[in-house]
Amino acid sequence: MFWESVLIALEGLKANKMRAFLTMLGIIIGVGAVIAMVSIGMGVRQKVETSIAGLGSNLIIVMPGATTPSGVRLAAGSSTTLTNGDAQAIGREIAGVSAVAPSVQRSYQLVYGNQNWTTNVLGTTPEYLEVRNFAVAAGTIFSSKDIDTRARVAVIGQTVATNLFGEFSPLGQTIRINKAPFRVIGVLEAKGQSSMGQDQDDTVIVPLTTAQERLLGVTWLQNISVQAESPEVIDKVQEDITTLLRTRHRLAPGVPDNFTVRNLAAVMATAQETTSTITLLLGNIAAISLVVGGIGIMNIMLVSVTERTREIGIRKALGATFNNILLQFLIEAVVIGVTGGLIGIGVGMAGSYAISYFAGWNTVVSPISIIVAFGFSVLIGLFFGLYPARKAALLDPIDALRYE
Amino acid sequence: MTIALRDITKIYQMGDTTVHALAGVSLDVAAGEFTAIMGPSGSGKSTLMNILGCLDRPTGGSYLLDGEEVATLSDDALAVIRNRKIGFVFQSFNLLPRMSALQNVALPMVYAGVDKHARLEKAAWAMGLVGLGDRQHHRPNELSGGQRQRVAIARSLVNDPAIIMADEPTGNLDTKSGNEIMAIFNDLNAQGRTVVLITHEPDIAACAKRVVHVRDGKIIRDERNQEVAPCSGKASSSPSKA
Secondary structure (H helix, E strand, C coil), rough: CHHHHHHHHHHHCCCHHHHHHHHHHHHHHHHHHHHHHHHHHHHHHHHHHHHCCCCCCCEEEEEEEECCCHHHHCCCCCCCEEEHHHHHHHHCCCCCCCEEEEEEEEEEEEEEEEEEEEEEEEEECCCCHHHCCEEEEHHHHHHHCHHHCCCCCEEECCCHHHHCCCCCCCCHHHHEEEEEEEEEEEEEEECECCCCCCEEEEEEEEEEHHHHHHHCCEEEEEEEEEEECCCCHHHHHHHHHHHHHHHHHHCCCCCCCEHHHHHHHHHHHHHHHHHHHHCCCHHHHHHHHHHHHHHHHHHHHHHHHHHHHHHHHHHHHHCCCHHHHHHHCCCCCCCCHHHHHHHHHHHHHHHHHHHHHCCCCCCCCCHHHHHHHHHHHHHHHHHHHHHHHHHCCCHHHHHHCCCC | CCCCEEEEEEEEEEEEEEEEEEEEEEECCCCEEEEEEEECCCCHHHHHHHHHHCCCCCCCCEEEEECCCCCCCCCHHHHHHHHHEEEECCCCCCCCCCCCCCHHHHHHHHHHCHHHHHHHHHHHHHHHCCCCCCCCCCCCCCCCCHHHHHHHHHHHCCCCCCEEHHHHHHHHCCCHHHHHHHHHHHHHHHHCEEEEEECCCHHHHHCCCCEEEEECCCEEEEEEECCCCCHHHCCCCCCCCC
């Protein structure tokens, strides 16, 4: 009986193709708009996430604590408690860590020919590029062998390259850092300003040991950048690092940490909250058009029931029950909803590609928005079809047969 | 006994006035009878037809159809009765315009739950019975009035109802077509089917073996025709049972 009703409903729609299509159009636009709007929202979200990840994805930063000689607390990071051994232990002993980059830095004057430039010189390991999302544009990064040999090699940022070399290629040239000669073996890819307004390209990277022993003359570290394998394990890794370092530093229970461990999860969470709100807002606006489309279905179904009163009377006289008639009209409404929903998915996806192609916006079509929009179009067909279908099924056969 | 009405009343409330459309009607129709119900408009014969056809429920009284009390059934139960026990033939044919003649004839079987193959086979048989075997795939608007009414008669037969109800079946037809339709009813009756015909034309009623006169919601005369009128003569497209 169900399939009979489906067939009867399809016949009914076929008899009025134009009207069925126009009714569907409301659902097509509604579903299409939901998918396209949500894809814009998701695009914004992805862009924000990418730019935060640009700071270093899943980044945890370990810094030495403040020293308290004679009770005077100095600035954070001034303590000398963090060592190369700590960095190696983190990489070796903690699960869920994908890279560790210890570093030291200080500002020095660089000289090349008659040009000079004062900038931040960073001593670190090659993993730093991965952890902080830097890439080499030309040449190479130094190797671990260069670290072992305290080699005088440097990788320079774009700002440094422009200021010292102008149009010339800096590769293979020798610059002087604090009067000591360093060979330039690579140039970093431009990264632009950080979110704090700092020029991330105004830097020089040299091997960690070279910086510690040849430039600064220290054995301790100022900073350890740790990359966790995934966002899920960040909190666990952060906890494990704290435990490990407390053990290594022989801190008795109750003694405060002489180091700090921080991550960027809080920044990420705020950004995600903001973009989720944008997505929700766009989705809601589009959902309104879906509801309007549903009202269109109801309107047309009511007209259709009135128009076919006589048909309903005949069917009832011949033995159609309440459920037979209800099902016939309900299925018509649902078929409009389902067909409109399917076409709307196509339109929405095409629309979001068109937006990203012509307007250059980042759009992401999410499977969830497709499923939700389609599910809603079916539900809307059911919901807005129920009233007209019930009206049809409740018609009195005598009145319906007399209807002209 | 196919039909047994006992003190059937039907009261309508129209604004402040109560209308007694039927004021205590008792009527028995035996299986195999050919009965005409006659009366002027407003006599209550349409109300009587609606109740006989299970399209409406009486206000009071008892109605046994084929041995089953139907006066108090629910809407859906009445729909099932209409589907299985009553075949309708209307004055205005009441065929669905977008379906072929064959699909129209098969329609009552859709609601009886007959599968599609058996349905079309039975519908084709019924169309042959009314002499329209070659018009199965025509739409109603491609058929003449007489042909449309024969499609409607075929439709009334497909669920093998106990009784065929015809409400002014010749009212919209010319005399020749009307006579052909009456001939089919006569043949169906001759094959043992119970036919109840509602009409206001005396010469149509004359075709029936029994004429019940209704006026002001009451049966005023119940007579049997000794000699059935000439319209019982076989039509050219004489139906034959397959």
